[in-house]
Amino acid sequence: MSLETPLHKAQGLGPSHSGVGHFWTQRVTAVALVPLAVWFAVSALGLVGAREASVLIFLSNPLNAVLMAAFMLISLYHMTLGLQEVILDYIPHPGFKFFLMLVNWGFALAVAAACVLSLLRIAVGT
């Protein structure tokens, strides 16, 4: 039998002390993503059937590059917060849960780096 109180146990597990921040950041990113998703849909439809050269012209426009980067980075952040919620809901095993949390953040950071690198390469034309 453990002498740990239920309160102490609760404080050491899950999103204690960071729940409000998690909730609020998820809403703020959601609000930002609504207009960005509309912009993305309009842009993607405009590039249907386009050759690589036209895509480069579109993405090397600074406004489009910034909006594209914002869409990807905010999406990835929103995604990580959401997947974290799913992991915490369904994975009871502490070790596996911790592992999946690392995979979750690692995946988002890797994809974010790849997107930013690609947009920079397009911007400077290499």
Add this chain to the structure above:
Amino acid sequence: MAEEPQRQASRPLSPFLTIYRWPITMATSIVHRMTGVALAGGVLIVAWWLWAAANGPETYNFFSDVIATPLGQIVLFGFVWSLAYHCVNGIRHLAWDLGYGFAVPTANATGMLVFALSILLTAAAFAVAWLDFGGYYR
């Protein structure tokens, strides 16, 4: 007090999800989560598109060819619908966060609206692409 011994007694269990009739709000809720997880794959498609564009015409043509295959179009359809659904239902969630739309008839109606609107938006996007109304940035 905190840790009652766990007995394997044949006590009655509380009924699980499978026993209930599925109201539309239950369906919209779980579909919101499923489309959210699916969009983690969608993010990879867009990232691949950017990566391919940055890597020259050959890589980009490979990306276009893969997306143009029947399987590619099915996956793209799933991605576009997931994005449409998650976006439209996300707006419904934001309205709830502001305190609007909690009445049961309202929540049921907006649930139906979300399903209808997401399918309509996806069909419209594919109609624009396939009937060649898109491509205005070519």
